[in-house]
Amino acid sequence: MGGTSNRSVERAFKLVDELAENGSGGVSDLAERLDMPVSTVHDYLQALVETGYITVDEKTYQTTTRFLEVGHRQRHRLEVFKAVRDELEDVAAETGEHATLLIEEDDQAVILAVQEGPDAINLFAYPGARMPLHATAPGKAMLAYMPADRVDDIIDRQGLVAVTSRTITDPEVLFEQLESVRQQGYAIDEGERIAGMVCIAAPILDKSDQVRGSICVCGPQSRIDETRRNEIADVIQRAANVTQVNLDYV
Missing domain, CATH: 1.10.10.10 (Winged helix-like DNA-binding domain superfamily/Winged helix DNA-binding domain)
Incomplete structure (x- = not known):
């Protein structure tokens, strides 16, 4: 039965x-x-x-739209969404670009919230959209702070599918990048999910150093040079830190 x-x-x-x-x-x-x-x-x-x-x-x-209602209610129950709302708006305004909050769910990166800065281009990003963890800056930012055996399990279940010609498909290369993420505190993808776009993401950790999500900024490769990347990385790392503090009081 x-x-x-x-x-x-x-x-x-x-x-x-x-x-x-x-x-x-x-x-x-x-x-x-x-x-x-x-x-x-x-x-x-x-x-x-x-x-x-x-x-x-x-x-x-x-x-x-009943599904929208269900998703909206669930989103508002999530502590990380409550903790980041004001910060995400500030990130979009300060960088001028497309800012998103993502979490990991069922081995994928899922968008919870979107804010568009004055210069943001339309990425057709919306709450609920899912994407591979390995092919995105926010996904790599979260993977970097997961236990290695969990990352292995995700790779076994999902594989490392090539979304674009620049997507990482070699586990060794991915683990090298995750080590770099831990060292510098943020992740970058350069056209790994969307050709011509650069995305920079910082992990959101709680007081137990468990990863709860990530804040990401995306923009065209043509206007995000090395200097701007560093500036955006500073903005999102500050926002992730404030969110971490907010999580203690949600």
Whole structure:
């Protein structure tokens, strides 16, 4: 019974993920895309419509904003989000660039909050967006402060997939970079996830030195030279330090 229930839940969420990824779909279309019987897809969709998480209009289904509500509530429960809100706004204003707060969840880096400075370019970054830890500055900033055996486990489960031609795909190179992150206190990725972009991130640690997230600033390679990188690194490290203090009082 339990196995059947688990498969049902898994199939239902596959439908949700497919709709979230592609915007909408009809029963036959979704059944073909997911290689599931039409009758099964129809039953699951009807159940999801009844819960309010999916809506239907002229036989076309799409997700509703109920998922946004769930995510918003969960985000506000997280201590690191409460501790960093004002700091992130200041980072965006001071650097002029795109500033984000990320956490690690299920072996991935997940955006919790976004602030855009006056010069920020549109990166289509939004709360809930997920990305590989190894291919991003914030991901590497968090990996650097995790136990080595946990990093090994993440690599075993997720692999080191090449997102761009500059993504690190060699574990030895990654571990060398993580050592550099610990020494300098911040991480950099140069086009490792988005070609032409430089991202700089500092880890957020709590009073027990456990990593709770990271603050990241991204901007075009053409305007983030060595001097600006150092300036941005100083800004985000200060913000991460203030956030660490705030965590003690959340």
